[in-house]
Amino acid sequence: MPTVSPSSPADAPQPADPADHATVDLADPSETTADPDPGKALDEALLGGPRRLTLDMLAEQTNLSHAYLRSYWQALGLPVISEETMFTDDDAQALRDIARFADDEQLSSRALTTLVRSVGHTAERLALWQAEALVEQMILRHGLDDTRARLLVLDRLPSLAPVLEAQLVHAWRRQFAALAGRWSVEFSGVRGEDESGQGELPLPRAVGFADIVSFTTRTASMRSSELAEFVSNFEAGARDIITSAGGRVVKTIGDAVLFIADDVQTGARAALGLATAGEENDSTGDVPQVRVSLVWGRVLSRFGDVFGPSVNLAARLTDEAEPGTVLMDHATATLLAGDAQYALTAQPGREVPGLGVIAPVRLQEAYTPTV
Numbered sequence: 001m002p003t004v005s006p007s008s009p010a011d012a013p014q015p016a017d018p019a020d021h022a023t024v025d026l027a028d029p030s031e032t033t034a035d036p037d038p039g040k041a042l043d044e045a046l047l048g049g050p051r052r053l054t055l056d057m058l059a060e061q062t063n064l065s066h067a068y069l070r071s072y073w074q075a076l077g078l079p080v081i082s083e084e085t086m087f088t089d090d091d092a093q094a095l096r097d098i099a100r101f102a103d104d105e106q107l108s109s110r111a112l113t114t115l116v117r118s119v120g121h122t123a124e125r126l127a128l129w130q131a132e133a134l135v136e137q138m139i140l141r142h143g144l145d146d147t148r149a150r151l152l153v154l155d156r157l158p159s160l161a162p163v164l165e166a167q168l169v170h171a172w173r174r175q176f177a178a179l180a181g182r183w184s185v186e187f188s189g190v191r192g193e194d195e196s197g198q199g200e201l202p203l204p205r206a207v208g209f210a211d212i213v214s215f216t217t218r219t220a221s222m223r224s225s226e227l228a229e230f231v232s233n234f235e236a237g238a239r240d241i242i243t244s245a246g247g248r249v250v251k252t253i254g255d256a257v258l259f260i261a262d263d264v265q266t267g268a269r270a271a272l273g274l275a276t277a278g279e280e281n282d283s284t285g286d287v288p289q290v291r292v293s294l295v296w297g298r299v300l301s302r303f304g305d306v307f308g309p310s311v312n313l314a315a316r317l318t319d320e321a322e323p324g325t326v327l328m329d330h331a332t333a334t335l336l337a338g339d340a341q342y343a344l345t346a347q348p349g350r351e352v353p354g355l356g357v358i359a360p361v362r363l364q365e366a367y368t369p370t371v
Contacts, residue, residue, distance in 0.1 A: 206267025293317035
């Protein structure tokens, strides 16, 4: 991605009034005096320059093989057509930079592919997420239909993209700083220790799921805009509760959210916060009624996701939970047994496919009488 610095207010290009775009007649493009190829101008604005290089020319400029270039572009999630002039000077520089980085750090092919794929996968989802948010904004602000809103977003992208790019870089730095801070606290005390060969998954974490109750029934009669708002509100509301408690959202999976925390107490606060918000809001709030689980165990963190038996167990416990409740396994409950903030209630044992008989424990806030 080309690095674009936000322009100063005095130098910033002044976009046309969006209201003017909202009234343009798009029925007969031949009658307009617009740029004969507006898509090319937009493409160059977003890419930082024209597409002037073929694959052969890109290989010559970067001194990289065709196989290397194809592998990079595939990991990024973009197609390569050898005969077309589809690459820019910024593309060549990005490839030189990542190749030099890989050499300096002696990255394996797998590690390099993972790093590039992480950027491509995340950027693809991010671009779509932000574009759809802008479309929704244009619809609400200007009373446009979906098609005209998308055309207006295209018109505005050259002025909007630099700000969004700067926010992306800022957020990435803050997130990496937060990660570094957590790792410093968690692992700095074990420097020099040899933990190889233990065979355990590396990270002890509290893992939880929150699953919307009766999602299919709730959303069956919703229009697309209503469904989008419902899902967006749930994700945003759940994320706010989890992060406020000190946990982190790993991902959303349809009608569920997967979260983690570095200690079981933080996980318990996040789990109860989700269950309580769903009960209080019922069907009117950002977080609808949910079933929640919490399991403490060791996990493997890869690809922005977490894996391990505790993740599987948490997913199954969510299915077993009643609406508005939090279920844990016995081992996790034991870790909270001495904490006066919580009340633990053993539940009847039940057969869970793939896991055998489990006896879950319900987690609640302890009752505190008012004086």
